[in-house]
Amino acid sequence: MSVALHPAPFDPWRTLGEFEAGGGAPPGKFGATAAFVGTMRDFNEGDDVRAMFLDHYPGMTEKHLEAIRAEAMERWPLDAALIHHRVGNVEPGDPIVLVAVWSAHRAAAFEACRFIMEDLKSRAPFWKKETLVEGERWVEKNT
Amino acid sequence: MSVALHPAPFDPWRTLGEFEAGGGAPPGKFGATAAFVGTMRDFNEGDDVRAMFLDHYPGMTEKHLEAIRAEAMERWPLDAALIHHRVGNVEPGDPIVLVAVWSAHRAAAFEACRFIMEDLKSRAPFWKKETLVEGERWVEKNT
């Protein structure tokens, strides 16, 4: 699955192994794989964070991720690209997002991976609500 | 192991899973992991490549990789960094190099990972000898 939302915890490294084992990327053709994993931390904006709810817009979120992936595949000579993201309740230490791209050479891989992450952070319809030691708050905006 | 040379094939994604499971990176602290895998292709400089011998300088190669890792840890606020590289006989489709870094935020992770890869490509004592359909050749220089 090139684009997927995970309501339950997922293992990004196993996901990549399975994607490749399933022929997601053409063996012998790709020479460079760049991957990024965003993981929930137990600390944010000066406060301890106990848990998090990841809200999203069913339908638009998937469409948007597919659109970013398609744009990256178009702008760089990629053999494959993958975007997985958590939704729902997340605990500190849980991976939240996995972006991976496969290409012949490393420049395209690094650039495309970064492009997807930056767009995802700035435009993909997700919203984080943090549970602090006392109370909850919606994260205002992404850095 | 933060720096390792592999005489036999290795699985980069499983390596990352085991590194994290072994406490290689502080759970709850790191929020961003950037990883790069270089994989042998079955084609180079216009020729089909059947196999490859990866030569290295025992002692200096390890020292150099440790030095690049240390420099990256110093220049960026990283929680952990890892460099694994194959040596000896390699087949098309075999992963050759794995670089991964862990940090609080993605900018440092992407930049440090790219820095390590670029230095490794330009200065780490490794040399590739390709076996073509007919004959062998040493790769002249890295792109």
Next chain:
Amino acid sequence: MLDSSAMVYVKFFASLREQLGTGELQLPLRPGMRVEDVWNSAAGQPLPEHMLMARNQEYVQADAEVRDGDEVAFFPPVTGG
């Protein structure tokens, strides 16, 4: 004459949904209606400058036209990844 069957499906997300106390509502489509007009009818407060808008699950600006059966969504800046 108001086309009584023409409707607009409105959605609110994240903190906005909590503030307004609802995530979804429908309202009758008025001729020449734009996304901004949908907000004014549905939210009962001025459209905040940072608010993001989508029509049929694609980003639009406040002056985008709205047609029968369109899904119009409003949500605060995104914080995913």
Next chain:
Amino acid sequence: MLDSSAMVYVKFFASLREQLGTGELQLPLRPGMRVEDVWNSAAGQPLPEHMLMARNQEYVQADAEVRDGDEVAFFPPVTGG
């Protein structure tokens, strides 16, 4: 007076090793010897411009001094990763 016991350990790698037919040799250290001199004694051909050099497993330039027991290596541009 030549210190007969003072030696330099020389290594060649990759295509250079194949060209010279050897990967390792030792030669007596001469006073004031530099890496370039080691090459001239060991390789019997002019030092190619692109050749890389290391002393005790760290990169050095051709004019680096060589001391007793040093390991001096010569190798072509690297092609790892």
